[in-house]
Amino acid sequence: MDGAIVDVETVDLRFPTSRALDGSDAVNEAPDYSAAYVVLRTDGGLEGHGFTFTIGRGNELAVAAAEVIGRRARGWPVAELVADPGGFARHLQADSQLRWLGPAKGTIQLGLAAVVNAAWDLIGKAVGAPVWKVLADMSPRQLVDLVDWRYLRDTLTPEAALEMLEKQVPGREEREARLRAEGYPAYTTSAGWLGYDDDKLVRLCREAVATGWDAVKLKVGGDLADDVRRCALAREVLGPGRRLMIDANQNLGAADAVRWAEALAPSDIWWFEEPTSPDDVLAHAAIARAIAPIRVATGEHAHNAVMFKQFLAAGAMGVCQLDAARPGGVDEAVAVLLLAAAHDVPVCPHAGGVGLCELVQHLSMFDYVAVSGSREDRMIEYVDHLHEHFADPVRLRGPSYLPPTRPGYSAEILAESRAAYAFPGGSVWTG
Template structure:
């Protein structure tokens, strides 16, 4: 019997707390998260065939141990199931994890329990792609539209997108699909960089990183704002002068402002022609985002959000309320691929471009698969679309992202690009890994 036909029964699930001390050099610093230690709750799904699935969710250090506990609590729902059983009713399996009669009280479908759900499901999707010998994006691209739809839980979103409409979108996108896949393999998916302008970086560092990025072919840049208007004005002016008037600039406040404050602050920065303001206010405030969107529209500035949007239901409301002009999905905040598929399909119906959130540790590795699928099988468009890229911590993965001329090149290795090097995991495991022992002693 070939390995592909094997049942792959899940025997156990392991999870580890893996943290990187990125706060030491202010990597990832923004107006709200001033000292992040990029971290993951790293999950391995083990099977009786020896095949493993790797997955994780992303955190900022403290609290990762809480996600680890939640993963352990969910593991009981997974052990004993076969891969075949799961993927033949993936919607049912998603619902089993997200709607357990007792544990859903801790969410439902939000917070720590949902982050843990994402980590487990990411590992299951990785396992499936490995069993099929395909990178995850290709597993999705090769699926029949009916099979894609069967992975999505439409509960609570049918007033915005029905199963029939989703199927129709996927069937229509079959036309030209092969050409788009060939194009991606050749050119890759357009990316933008956030690595040049973290809020904790000095002006000298900003200039140097910006110069290097321009030399490497980057044309789209994001600047962190929100702590101090005078400082933001200076930094935006500096970046705009360096990149010139024809390149794209975005700004990101990481939820720092109240609604009226956001409108005033961004209006003050309008001279630098930002394409969007990202996370201008509380990520749960749909009507607040709608008010900001309306106020900034005459200035030609869109609103982008989604990296901390809790679930498909909130995305539904953001779209229904015209509260965002750019949808930002996250591969570890939502309930893995299943829930992200729902959001990609809704965004297409509402004609809002998807520009994923990435960065952190491993988010670039994961989300590239989703955005390739979106272009090849859903949107069929690159207009106003790009995927975030941050140049941190890729060296810890067995299949790190490949960026060529500011484009994500489609991954070739089987799986969801989640697997970390065992040596990196051991070294950065918290609190017993060498990096943290050393940290403690300094």
């Protein structure tokens, strides 16, 4: 616990995923999955690794934001970070000039998330536990103190959150044991990228069923007739017992979103993800009312807890798809988990990309042990990309994530991968 943060390194990492149209959808046509990567070094020798995720061009802006925010981390004592992570996160945000670039949104928020996530990796390593377990062992009071309550009190007070968390304390131990034995449910998005043709879609759905997946997500939102056909094909392979979700990646207006949901409903859709603009609480609420019992799922592009608060309060979010690196990292994620639990809305985090599966598993497992206390209707997204680059990659058994056991946030990318995929100088980009 000795020492302080003495150096902050940033790296621009990009994986050329666009070459195979992995990750293609109605809006994100050809992403190169990228990480604005941060290493916090301490004079005691510990390193905290973290990142935010982007999809290629512009990753240098997120790196620059992480660097600017990271300057505020220098000199921070490790013991103080461990004792008061929320105070550290609030300190990073307290630059009144940088605030103008957001506030709390866009590139500056992505940079914040990278640094905060690296700090939590450092906390995990300092105390010798994976982050989900660090969080699950904190007292309700400590958890409440992670959150910046200023703009949240009209929906949830710290006192009400404390009471909610205290109710879950007696069951923590049993749920942790169950988690270690059974893992946490997952679903797969690998089958349904928009750039894949029907044959590949059917083949991948068959493989998903054979592998044991019981929930599959397809990308939609380009051509409706195509989507009707693709969903029917998927449902045929999945049979009646498995869940099928669709994701329009924000490509539709509100009226079209309702039209899509009605046309695809015969394929028995469980949720409709990102039907329209991620900023549009009121349109999501209207869509949710129109397409029930299909749930509206959103949140992967919600940039802070104030947005989640509104989506939840307005009934605009039937499934909460928290992202680990778009809001301000772990501390703000805890705020979102509390808000979702207070509204009894399941959190099914956004994952995929590069390393997002590695991060969000910690959030969902903590949620199960100490916040919502439930795995019902909850699943972590799983995409089978790029895990080989991680020092502590996700481990699945059947359609379940197994809890990480190594200290930290599972965020560390292998040194050789960091060298090879550094942009633009790494061998992958120069070769």
